[in-house]
Amino acid sequence: MGKFSINNFTALDIFWAIAFLLLMVGGAAFFYRLARRSESDFFLAGRGLPWWLPASSVFSTHTATDTPMWITGVIYAHGLRGLWYTFFTAWTAIGAFVSARIFRRSLAYTQAEWQTQRFGGLGAEMLRGWMAGWQVFMNMFILGWVGIAMGKVCAMAFGWPVWVGLVIPSVITAFYTLAAGYWGVVMGDFLQGIVAVFAIVLVSLVGVAAAGGPTEVTARITELGQTWRLDAFAFTGWLSGDFPIVWWLTMLVIAVIGGFGMGTSIDWYVEAQRIQSAKSVRDATYGLWAGGAVTLVRNGFWAAGILAFFAMLPDIADQAEYELGWFRLGFELLPAGLVGVFFGAILAIHLSTISSHLNLGALYFTRDIYQRYIKPDASESRLVWMGRAATFVLLIGSFFYGLMMQEITKWLIFALWLMMAGIWLPNILQVVWWRFNAWGYLAGWMANLGVSWLVVWILPAFGVIPKLPDHLNFWLLMALGAVIFIPVTLATRPEKMxxxxxxxxxTRPLGWWGPVHREAVRRGLITETVPAKDSGPRPLIRREWTPEQADAWTREDWLVVVLSPLAMAGLMIGVTKSLLLQPGGLLVLISAIACIFLIYWIIDPKLRAVSVEYESQQASYVEQLEQRLRWQDEGGR
Amino acid sequence: NGPLPAVSPISGFFWTWVVPVALFTLTAVATGMLYRHFSRKGP
Structure with a gap:
């Protein structure tokens, strides 16, 4: 295990660390009066949040104490091209404009609930039950994972036993998460986001300055004869080496195309709650997009600081040592007072991740297990108390996961990875293809569990197939899964019309929904958009939208789908290159920012039209959703 | 893998006192404004 020294943690630093901790916990707990009103307040803040609150929650939740360690690891090992390892966050680029819009309109609290809206009958209930149980344990696992990372950081910084950093911060977080539910989570995330952004920007700039400034950093890397470290596209061949082109293309497919689906990234299950808590479709879209973009800009700042760290200490061979680079910049270079603020920021980063997963695990238990299958007629106050009890159980469960994490990590990471890789294509098909049904999706999950063991472990062990790298396994798992779930889908009946x-x-989903669309028109539930005779030709970019026009997917949507990933990649790479005064860096950054304005100009009129029209119907949709949850439709169970 | 071969580029009264106080005040004021805004709206 690595080690770094904190030789200057003064009484002043202890004061600031505690002051920021009390402010974050107290500020979040204050919102308990809003959270206790109803289930929808305790888990979705009453679906009333403007876009910047879900956005800061997306950012804060995905910044945990182990994040600066693994990102430091890839940048130290790979240089600037290591940023692409963090680009999986870019599923939000298309996701914000496609899956977020569809999910927000479904009004589902969770992905498990969405399954019973998209699918029906026994298959849908099996999917909902499986997904709810899986997510309860998944959130416990993530809590244990980030908890043990915090335990190690505290052990290295202060010499505390590992369990202290695992247990104490989580208990403190559970206090306000229990009291104030999602209101506390989202407000805490906003405050913690302010402190975290401050620390990340400051420490990266201080690191670059300490190394002698940007020109000194690049000169030192050039001196070492390693200018490839400053090239984001330093490929090592099509298939060979540490950074093959095929890996990069596979990453882009998984991340960018994954934005058309739900669950293509493990983050989806967390972000779905943030999407649903936004006060309109427009706020849901901007919230997810801004959260993803700020996260990628964060990576750009980190990369600049870590390249400076590399320029100062380029010969660390041990990964456990160099992974601590960013922590060392903060603890070794900041003056008294600010070191305490820096530790306060590490606490902020940690608390925001813990609180989100506590509340999300409790949501899956309360809404999708307790209310759906155990007590459908539970009162609002009973549901809030069940949410609090579930939060407490998740907290205790996470300690057990954390303490046994050492032995099982390898298997769990494998399980985690395969759940995302083999199920990636079904997760898109369920959104974009009307004919895909519950049995096909279930078959996709089961095929995935069987096939991935075969491909990754068993067949290579017997020499039947060579051991492939992960990015090639992804394609093999996708093909083998499709051979199973496509026939199952076509051999079973489509969902009821x-x-x-x-x-x-x-929800007005995107993709191949022709037969359903025609049936909806035939029933008079939606009207076909026929251009009026005197309206003239359609403008290239439509500025005025009727509700019917805005509900359909049009060229404006496709334009932003193409521009959005480009803007995100440009932001991330542009920030690092600009901070290091690289040629072209500022040009990339300015182009990316111009691209964001263009996206806003193209899509905002349409999103406003969608939101206004949809909100006029939301109250009656919510009523129907709650009735269905209580089995009060089509003759109950 | 010795200590970082660098001295801190920032120090003094401004960084030790002014910056932490300013950040703390900003965060505290943001908390108050958020609470006022959202507690005024009805359920």
């Missing part, structure tokens, strides 16, 4: 039409009219 009543179910599909209800889902279609409510």
């Amino acid at each position: 009543d179910q599909l039409v209800r889902y279609y009219v409510m």
